[in-house]
Amino acid sequence: xxxxxxxxxxxxxxxxxxxxxxxxxxxxxxxxxxxxxxxxxxxxxxxxxxxxxxxxxxxxxxxxxxxxxxxxxxxxxxxxxxxxxxxxxxxxxxxxxxxxxxxxxxxxxxxxxxxxxxxxxxxxxxxxxxxxxxxxxxxxxxxxxxxxxxxxxxxxxxxxxxxxxxxxxxxxxxxxxxxxxxxxxxxxxxxxxxxxxxxxxxxxxxxxxxxxxxxxxxxxxxxxxxxxxxxxxxxxxxxxxxxxxxxxxxxxxxxxxxxxxxxxxxxxxxxxxxxxxxxxxxxxxxxxxxxxxxxxxxxxxxxxxxxxxxxxxxxxxxxxxxxxxxxxxxxxxxxxxxxxxxxxxxxxxxxxxxxxxxxxxxxxxxxxxxxxxxxxxxxxxxxxxxxxxxxxxxxxxxxxxxxxxxxxxxxxxxxxxxxxxxxxxxxxxxxxxxxxxxxxxxxxxxxxxxxxxxxxxxxxxxxxxxxxxxxxxxxxxxxxxxxxxxxxxxxxxxxxxxxxxxxxxxxxxxxxxxxxxxxxxxxxxxxxxxxxxxxxxxxxxxxxxxxxxxxxxxxxxxxxxxxxxxxxxxxxxxxxxxxxxxxxxxxxxxxxxxxxxxxxxxxxxxxxxxxxxxxxxxx
Amino acid sequence: xxxxxxxxxxxxxxxxxxxxxxxxxxxxxxxxxxxxxxxxxxxxxxxxxxxxxxxxxxxxxxxxxxxxxxxxxxxxxxxxxxxxxxxxxxxxxxxxxxxxxxxxxxxxxxxxxxxxxxxxxxxxxxxxxxxxxxxxxxxxxxxxxxxxxxxxxxxxxxxxxxxxxxx
Ligand SMILES: Cc1cc2nc3c(=O)[nH]c(=O)nc-3n(C[C@H](O)[C@H](O)[C@H](O)COP(=O)(O)O)c2cc1C
Ligand code: FES
Numbered sequence: 017x018x019x020x021x022x023x024x025x026x027x028x029x030x031x032x033x034x035x036x037x038x039x040x041x042x043x044x045x046x047x048x049x050x051x052x053x054x055x056x057x058x059x060x061x062x063x064x065x066x067x068x069x070x071x072x073x074x075x076x077x078x079x080x081x082x083x084x085x086x087x088x089x090x091x092x093x094x095x096x097x098x099x100x101x102x103x104x105x106x107x108x109x110x111x112x113x114x115x116x117x118x119x120x121x122x123x124x125x126x127x128x129x130x131x132x133x134x135x136x137x138x139x140x141x142x143x144x145x146x147x148x149x150x151x152x153x154x155x156x157x158x159x160x161x162x163x164x165x166x167x168x169x170x171x172x173x174x175x176x177x178x179x180x181x182x183x184x185x186x187x188x189x190x191x192x193x194x195x196x197x198x199x200x201x202x203x204x205x206x207x208x209x210x211x212x213x214x215x216x217x218x219x220x221x222x223x224x225x226x227x228x229x230x231x232x233x234x235x236x237x238x239x240x241x242x243x244x245x246x247x248x249x250x251x252x253x254x255x256x257x258x259x260x261x262x263x264x265x266x267x268x269x270x271x272x273x274x275x276x277x278x279x280x281x282x283x284x285x286x287x288x289x290x291x292x293x294x295x296x297x298x299x300x301x302x303x304x305x306x307x308x309x310x311x312x313x314x315x316x317x318x319x320x321x322x323x324x325x326x327x328x329x330x331x332x333x334x335x336x337x338x339x340x341x342x343x344x345x346x347x348x349x350x351x352x353x354x355x356x357x358x359x360x361x362x363x364x365x366x367x368x369x370x371x372x373x374x375x376x377x378x379x380x381x382x383x384x385x386x387x388x389x390x391x392x393x394x395x396x397x398x399x400x401x402x403x404x405x406x407x408x409x410x411x412x413x414x415x416x417x418x419x420x421x422x423x424x425x426x427x428x429x430x431x432x433x434x435x436x437x438x439x440x441x442x443x444x445x446x447x448x449x450x451x452x453x454x455x456x457x458x459x460x461x462x463x464x465x466x467x468x469x470x471x472x473x474x475x476x477x478x479x480x481x482x483x484x485x486x487x488x489x490x491x492x493x494x495x496x497x498x499x500x501x502x503x504x505x506x507x508x509x510x511x512x513x514x515x516x517x518x519x520x521x522x523x524x525x526x527x528x529x530x531x532x533x534x535x536x537x538x539x540x541x542x543x544x545x546x547x548x549x550x551x552x553x554x555x556x557x558x559x560x561x562x563x564x565x566x567x568x569x570x571x572x573x574x575x576x577x578x579x580x581x582x583x584x585x586x587x588x589x590x591x592x593x594x595x596x597x598x599x600x601x602x603x604x605x606x607x608x609x610x611x612x613x614x615x616x617x618x619x620x621x622x623x624x625x626x627x628x629x630x631x632x633x634x635x
Numbered sequence: 636x637x638x639x640x641x642x643x644x645x646x647x648x649x650x651x652x653x654x655x656x657x658x659x660x661x662x663x664x665x666x667x668x669x670x671x672x673x674x675x676x677x678x679x680x681x682x683x684x685x686x687x688x689x690x691x692x693x694x695x696x697x698x699x700x701x702x703x704x705x706x707x708x709x710x711x712x713x714x715x716x717x718x719x720x721x722x723x724x725x726x727x728x729x730x731x732x733x734x735x736x737x738x739x740x741x742x743x744x745x746x747x748x749x750x751x752x753x754x755x756x757x758x759x760x761x762x763x764x765x766x767x768x769x770x771x772x773x774x775x776x777x778x779x780x781x782x783x784x785x786x787x788x789x790x791x792x793x794x795x796x797x798x799x800x801x802x
Contacts, residue, residue, distance in 0.1 A: 052775050055786035089775030238731030238770030276678070276715050277771050279784045317674055317713030320769065334673030335705075336712040352670055395733035395774035402775045433732060467774075469732045483735055487769060493712075 050085025084249015435464025731770025
């Protein structure tokens with residue numbers, strides 16, 4: 017049984033003791049145990065680090081800590097050595113022993129296992145010199161990759177944790193907390209960008225004997241994984257943000273709704289909640305005040321629409337996750353009919369820093385209308401995919417090129433999808449767009465939750481629009497007609513176009529349907545579902561026309577519109593393609609150019625893969 | 636999490652029905668007084684029994700004293716719940732945006748051919764139930780697949796063969 021924390025002195029004692037325990041070691045080895053690194057086997061890496069240390073007789077010189085995601089998921093598993101701040105990547109149980117020996121025994125930095133910067137084309141051993149990190153500003157992620165997610169002492173010591181909750185509960189009134197959040201200019205990070213302080217004020221003023229606080233960790237946007245990294249890497253930060261939120265609005269109970277696809281997040285947050293409870297940071301009379309607060313996790317069951325707040329609350333209540341009309345707004349009648357405030361994971365993760373450092377400091381970052389930072393999940397055809405946090409208003413090109421290192425395989429940038437299935441695409445003409453709520457909307461995209469998918473020249477935009485529509489059509493809950501039938505009809509048209517059966521009037525019908533669905537669907541899912549179609553139609557109309565009029569897919573993606581042929585100038589007549597063809601569509605004589613019979617060809621692309629002379633033409 | 640599963644909860648026949656119902660009863664008991672616990676109970680039931688046949692739904696409805704229609708309504712709404720018997724492992728290929736852009740479709744075709752199974756179906760030997768996921772949050776590692784709780788990154792058809800051979 018641990019001692020309950022009831023004062024600042026208790027927190028400081030824990031920090032001091034933890035600090036002393038750590039300072040007994042000359043080195044700390046932080047091994048990333050983010051989801052990305054876990055799936056590349058960081059568990060085995062960690063074990064090998066431990067066993068190698070003891071073989072080298074270094075157990076009492078270096079301690080191994082397991083942290084959350086360091087962000088560079090593409091090159092995992094990774095580890096950071098302190099105090100020298102050398103960052104090693106691409107670790108395996110095989111390369112660990114020689115690496116540790118070279119580093120600790122021979123005192124040499126093993127360059128070829130450090131981060132390779134694709135722009136400067138050289139290895140960069142020091143974490144702080146790597147552009148991926150240098151260009152970031154970390155508030156939400158300040159502890160990710162630094163504290164041990166499974167140790168509340170580490171959060172208290174390394175992360176300065178629970179000081180903000182102590183400050184709010186013991187020296188501020190709920191009104192003052194709300195005032196501070198308002199002054200910070202924080203806006204919700206779940207997509208809509210609604211001012212958080214204003215929402216909390218409504219929660220505080222709502223009449224009711226019982227109020228609820230909910231954390232939205234559904235993160236349904238396919239292509240987003242920020243919230244997951246925050247929960248898995250720094251769960252106590254979210255818990256602390258929620259304690260402060262509960263105090264501000266007068267809620268004694270909170271729920272965290274996590275999607276079922278994130279078992280590790282559920283596991284780590286459950287452990288952190290239990291830890292906080294043991295230390296008296298959740299439960300009755302926190303910090304000796306008369307404020308009590310506790311948290312419960314609820315797990316989703318695979319429905320995208322449950323990210324929408326009214327659907328999410330229905331799901332917590334154990335019902336079908338169907339959205340309902342607003343008003344009444346959740347702060348009026350939410351969960352179980354009681355006033356409820358619901359915020360996104362990242363929103364809560366900002367709160368401790370705001371209370372701790374003050375609103376003014378937070379408000380000094382960002383743009384005039386949106387303060388602070390935004391975490392983006394950088395993925396797709398990009399070199400360094402991973403999690404990045406930048407001041408709101410940072411230019412997209414800086415994120416893609418300076419932080420992400422540019423496009424994979426030397427290809428050309430075509431577009432980036434921001435805001436997931438509710439968002440739109442940003443083209444190369446617009447890639448200098450500052451990433452803030454208003455400017456993105458003005459360019460037919462939206463901030464959304466922070467998914468940023470980079471697409472190269474080989475991506476077909478019509479097919480991308482079809483992909484997103486297929487997603488929303490599948491996820492439409494079916495309650496309102498506009499969304500249920502509208503998305504279905506739009507999908508049918510797009511399928512027809514990608515199969516080469518499109519007609520010119522399809523484009524007008526598509527426009528008309530898109531506008532109708534946007535204006536008449538009941539919830540955000542339906543209202544935003546036409547966005548990918550509208551934005552691709554606006555920026556890539558010629559690509560649609562190529563599909564409809566010329567029956568060609570310029571990017572070479574839509575299988576029905578492709579045809580393969582052999583360039584007789586390049587063909588050496590080696591017969592490799594003919595042997596690889598599964599349907600014997602390629603015929604010819606050795607040492608003479610071969611030909612493809614298009615009536616038989618199934619467009620599998622095998623011939624193209626095997627041809628050594630680049631003689632196969634796809635168009 | 637995965638450890639408890641391997642012991643017995645997911646096993647296809649080792650432990651008798653009775654033991655499973657007893658386990659479910661304990662779960663229901665622990666949740667009974669909490670509002671809106673149906674989904675959590677269904678999660679537990681699916682983990683214990685592997686799927687949610689109508690008899691099991693009736694049992695849960697009786698225990699929680701709610702109409703069967705409500706239980707069925709919830710089970711049929713959420714894609715995570717299955718009313719069909721599943722294979723020993725759930726194989727989910729991600730077709731989220733990142734994985735789609737980086738070749739998730741190729742994996743789908745490959746599995747269909749290799750395991751002779753359609754999306755949503757179970758292989759003849761009941762080893763795998765094959766499903767498509769909409770983003771499993773491993774976009775930085777696209778294309779990704781998930782077998783039970785295990786995520787595999789940068790999967791190619793060749794690598795997929797190696798992974799499947801391990802099950
Ligand atoms: C279809 C749909 C899906 C959504 N998915 C999420 C989600 O995954 N996570 C999230 O935080 N908000 C999501 N939202 C937004 C929520 O409804 C809500 O606005 C948000 O959780 C409020 O938190 P915030 O003010 O902190 O942004 C979604 C909205 C819609 C319409
Ligand atoms: S798109 Fe596949 S993990 Fe996100």
